[in-house]
Amino acid sequence: MLFSKRNNQKEIEIFPYDNTLPDRLRKQIYHLLVDVYQIETGHGYNTSSNALYRLNQPMLFAEVRQYICAEHGLLDFSDAPGCGSDPSNSIQSCIMFLLDCKESDWVVDMIELLFKFAVDHRLAGLKTIETLNMRFRENGVGLEFVEDQFIKIDSTLLHMEAIKPALLLMHSAQFAGPLDEYLEAHGQYRDGDNKAAITSAAKAFESTMKTICQANGWSTGKGTAAALIQTLFDNEFLPSYYQTQLTSLRATLDGLPTVRNNNTGHGQGATIVNTPDYLTQYALNLAGANITILIKIYNESQK
Template sequence: MYGEAYENHMRGRSSSWSLRFTSGEFEEIVKILRREYGQDRLSQFLLSPIEELQAFLGTCTTDQFLDCVEIYCLHVSTDEDLTDERKEEYIREINHRFREVGLGYEFLGQHVVRIDAQALHAEVLKPTMALLSAENNFAGAEQEMQTAFENYRASDNKGAVAEALKAFESVMKSICAKRNWAHSPNDTASKLLGVCFVNNLIPTYLQSHFTGLRTVLESGVPTVRNKTSGHGQGSTIQPLEDHFVSYVLYTALANIKLLIDCDKALP
């Protein structure tokens, strides 16, 4: 992908259709990666920036490779010379290649995120992140959710759970603030949910239908967080397995989507 972009630059192909990386841009990318990994050079050989990057891609770890893909996608998405249609095609191709080789990752927003189930990803993650990015008052929650998935990708499972709860709480605080519902910035998830239910964020006529919804919302994410990442773990290390964290992240996303959808429906 990087090689093609450099060849397009050297051949002078139409910039509105073909992605092009200049020698200076490759040099900047290499500098970013060197700084990120605390290395003077990415390769032991004295090479040009493009050759150094290509050599690095042949020997790097999976996480380092994903970093390179993320930088590439960020360049594509911010390239002012490319048409929006062409940007989307480049990103689609990257995500298609991820799926083709069985890598559970996708470039979404401004990050490469880990995905564990394509259906959940399509029906929950994408629409929820779109809802968060659509309104400025959810910017904090959007960043926290992105950080949760970054932590998950980096195998910081407890950090992922903690950030998911922050996003969950931030959405409720934003809704309460927008509607001038009495609450404290320091309220816990349980208290914030109480405010939302008292003010009929979930309509009264649906509350009986959603028997146990409040329990699910209160216990699904906050309790997991409280029992894992929110307190000391004592003298023994308490591992938090990937499948459990995946459940927490998608539960948080589903809860967030429900709350935002209900807020939109409320007069």
């Protein structure tokens, strides 16, 4: 690793994503896309992708451009803030959008779509995604590409200890439902819908418990978080030598539904209730930690 990067403290701790993508990061992602899609510019500036040609998917960049324009109400990319023109060549158009568009969320949308396609079609492997995420970290941008989408991370330590282990453990057919809900929660948080994010995080936690109960043939009662937690304790899901910690653990497990019920589970009345980012981060981290310990215990019980 170059000295300049070893000496960059942003590698140690990332900053919250604030709808800003540094110019340096945009150019680094440009070079990564050129490598992944084997983009070349021939005579007459006719830019093409050798990788897409071999996949018989020459219209991918045009489809991505059209999708983003439709979703964000643009006639073409020249309507986007910071983009003064929209070349007819769709690859050139997307590259200019990546480098120039001032609406960073829209740029992240495009990066996400292009790397999701690359992963799904084996143009990008684990090493490429590691490089992509490293670029975000070294520029201090709190986004990480996980399970085909970007999620917001506000603390490197909490992300590595609470969120990422939960995502990895849920990545199986048995926990596909909780995984979908947990990813949805992170997507809603990234989009600024904090109330929905907390609700989805709580659903993922509850779905994890329900999946474990059903796999063991235990009653799920009314299906509420309280009923599911009670079932886990009644059936001694936790090892007996944890008895001294049961009270504290139960309080932790009860914590997430409490956050959801107090902040999003009921009508807000005449006054708009704003759910702050820090509470949403807490809910996502708490859900991740709870899901991680539950699935780890379940997996251990199946050996």
